[in-house]
Amino acid sequence: MDEGKVSRRDRSLWWIAGVVVIAYALFPVAWIVSVSFKTPSDLGSNRFLPTTWVWENYENILAGGAQDLFLSALRNSVGISLLATFISVVLATFAAYAIARLDFPGKRVILTTALAVAIFPVISIVTPLFNLWRNIGLYDTWPGLIIPYLSLTLPISIWTLSAFFRQIPWELEQAAQVDGATTWQAFRKVIVPLATPGVFTTAILSFFIAWNDFVYGISLTSTEAARPVPAALAFFTGASQFVDPAGAIAAAAVVVTIPVVVLVLLFQRRIVSGLTQGAVKG
Amino acid sequence: MSADTATAGPPPAPAVPKKPPAAMSARRQGWRRRAPLMPALIFTIIATQIPFLVTVWYSLNSWNLVNPGSEHFVGLSNYVDVFTDRVFRQAALNTVVITGGCVLIAMALGIGMALLLDRKFLGQSVVRTLMITPFLVMPVAGALIWQTSMLDPAFGIVNYVIGLVGIDPVNWTSSYPLVSVIGALVWQWTPFMTLLVLAGLQSQGRDVLEAAQVDGAGPTRMFRAITLPHLRRYIELGVLLGAIYVVNTFDQIYILTQGGPGTASTNLPFYIYQRAFLGFDIGQAAAMGVVVVIGTIVVATFALRMLFRTFSEET
Numbered sequence: 294m295d296e297g298k299v300s301r302r303d304r305s306l307w308w309i310a311g312v313v314v315i316a317y318a319l320f321p322v323a324w325i326v327s328v329s330f331k332t333p334s335d336l337g338s339n340r341f342l343p344t345t346w347v348w349e350n351y352e353n354i355l356a357g358g359a360q361d362l363f364l365s366a367l368r369n370s371v372g373i374s375l376l377a378t379f380i381s382v383v384l385a386t387f388a389a390y391a392i393a394r395l396d397f398p399g400k401r402v403i404l405t406t407a408l409a410v411a412i413f414p415v416i417s418i419v420t421p422l423f424n425l426w427r428n429i430g431l432y433d434t435w436p437g438l439i440i441p442y443l444s445l446t447l448p449i450s451i452w453t454l455s456a457f458f459r460q461i462p463w464e465l466e467q468a469a470q471v472d473g474a475t476t477w478q479a480f481r482k483v484i485v486p487l488a489t490p491g492v493f494t495t496a497i498l499s500f501f502i503a504w505n506d507f508v509y510g511i512s513l514t515s516t517e518a519a520r521p522v523p524a525a526l527a528f529f530t531g532a533s534q535f536v537d538p539a540g541a542i543a544a545a546a547v548v549v550t551i552p553v554v555v556l557v558l559l560f561q562r563r564i565v566s567g568l569t570q571g572a573v574k575g
Numbered sequence: 576m577s578a579d580t581a582t583a584g585p586p587p588a589p590a591v592p593k594k595p596p597a598a599m600s601a602r603r604q605g606w607r608r609r610a611p612l613m614p615a616l617i618f619t620i621i622a623t624q625i626p627f628l629v630t631v632w633y634s635l636n637s638w639n640l641v642n643p644g645s646e647h648f649v650g651l652s653n654y655v656d657v658f659t660d661r662v663f664r665q666a667a668l669n670t671v672v673i674t675g676g677c678v679l680i681a682m683a684l685g686i687g688m689a690l691l692l693d694r695k696f697l698g699q700s701v702v703r704t705l706m707i708t709p710f711l712v713m714p715v716a717g718a719l720i721w722q723t724s725m726l727d728p729a730f731g732i733v734n735y736v737i738g739l740v741g742i743d744p745v746n747w748t749s750s751y752p753l754v755s756v757i758g759a760l761v762w763q764w765t766p767f768m769t770l771l772v773l774a775g776l777q778s779q780g781r782d783v784l785e786a787a788q789v790d791g792a793g794p795t796r797m798f799r800a801i802t803l804p805h806l807r808r809y810i811e812l813g814v815l816l817g818a819i820y821v822v823n824t825f826d827q828i829y830i831l832t833q834g835g836p837g838t839a840s841t842n843l844p845f846y847i848y849q850r851a852f853l854g855f856d857i858g859q860a861a862a863m864g865v866v867v868v869i870g871t872i873v874v875a876t877f878a879l880r881m882l883f884r885t886f887s888e889e890t
Binding site: 381384505507512522526543 | 762847
């Protein structure tokens with residue numbers, strides 16, 4: 294659009310709209326960051342910024358009274374989500390490679406199945422898992438959450454990875470094979486570098502799904518042994534009746550949002566470098 | 576699920592790729608090619624379909640965890656109970672209202688935001704990254720933000736803002752529970768819609784727009800005649816994907832309203848959870864689960880068809 298033709302009135306309207314939109318999206322986030330630095334007595338005020346900035350809330354959840362609840366939950370969430378992501382990306386890479394690359398009947402059925410499983414209402418299988426896990430000893434353990442998380446992350450991973458893999462210039466692989474590489478070598482040396490951005494995107498997506506899950510988190514755990522962050526956050530509200538938990542909740546919310554933001558920033562750089570690499574080689 | 580989709584959705588032919596009568600070596604070759612995808616596929620099916628079969632079995636039994644040993648086969652009576660249950664019908668209606676409201680409002684806002692972000696301005700990339708933040712906040716944390724700082728009757732920002740224009744404070748989560756839930760959901764989902772629409776806007780050919788401009792089309796006309804039709808696929812995709820996830824909303828309702836007051840904001844996932852983990856009525860919860868799965872399959876069949884149409888148009 295030609296900037297020169299936009300009148301001054303139009304331009305200021307765009308500016309106002311932009312500011313409103315940014316405020317709408319960011320204000321709740323900014324507010325929670327600000328609350329996380331407030332003292333308990335400050336919580337009731339409508340002032341945006343704390344009167345005195347304190348680390349009290351962070352100390353509370355990381356080293357103080359709430360650390361049993363929060364730190365173990367953080368450990369569980371990070372461990373469980375990373376393991377689920379790793380397993381799901383490895384399995385999905387093979388599956389997506391087969392779907393994008395090899396020719397066989399029933400491909401579309403598999404993709405449909407993957408998508409169908411992805412939209413399967415989680416809530417309708419929680420109860421049997423709850424009973425089953427209690428009988429076979431998986432209740433309130435890491436594998437007890439990793440397995441259902443894989444059923445959430447695998448279909449999405451297969452779906453997105455096959456979309457990525459379909460765009461890869463596969464002639465390169467044939468060229469490598471003509472040069473004497475085996476199928477496996479061609480895959481590892483030629484295709485993997487090209488596929489890395491897609492794999493990373495998928496990994497972020499998987500991590501995101503596992504990290505955010507709440508239904509399995511509260512249904513299939515009962516102690517610090519496996520309870521993930523979302524479930525622990527929900528208990529923050531119930532547990533402390535006498536102290537306003539808003540500060541601690543805010544601090545916890547900030548701490549658990551940071552890894553995801555960092556991951557996304559990381560993944561943006563990955564994607565860009567992947568693209569430029571492809572451009573240089575192509 | 577594969578069998579279910581096949582029965583509900585006509586397009587894909589037989590579910591499991593059964594061996595067609597072919598030459599032995601070709602068949603073995605075929606299976607060798609399929610081998611890489613087997614672990615993922617088999618695992619996914621086992622991890623979701625066996626529990627679902629168990630759910631179906633539970634739904635045919637009367638079983639309350641409060642009375643151990645009370646389990647006995649009752650046939651379809653749980654289903655009769657489900658369909659005569661007033662709360663179930665309300666929960667179904669609430670699910671539709673929440674999903675429809677959230678997805679449509681988020682999409683409308685998303686289109687607006689994408690149009691804003693598509694323009695060139697200082698700090699564009701920073702603002703774009705910042706705009707995604709609500710989507711990156713853990714849903715439970717997002718719901719807690721809305722509960723404690725946005726909608727709180729005494730200290731909430733929303734009441735503070737409407738107070739500036741002279742409106743009395745509102746106890747949002749108890750007076751307008753559905754509005755509160757949709758508000759929190761829209762906030763979380765708008766960035767997702769924005770990202771999709773923005774991708775659509777950026778894939779738009781500049782030459783067409785320039786040609787239209789040369790021909791004297793105004794910005795509004797250009798948007799309606801060129802941009803909107805081009806964006807249709809992206810909008811459809813966003814609405815479908817959004818709806819698929821928002822239908823299963825649980826976190827926001829659990830945190831913000833607990834389905835209340837009464838059952839005013841109970842949606843199906845929350846009601847099922849309540850029946851199973853607070854009412855301990857496994858049979859009933861399972862029957863509702865099965866009904867929800869069937870409903871999802873019916874709706875998703877349309878969704879999938881549209882998605883495939885979108886994909887095939889692309890290539």
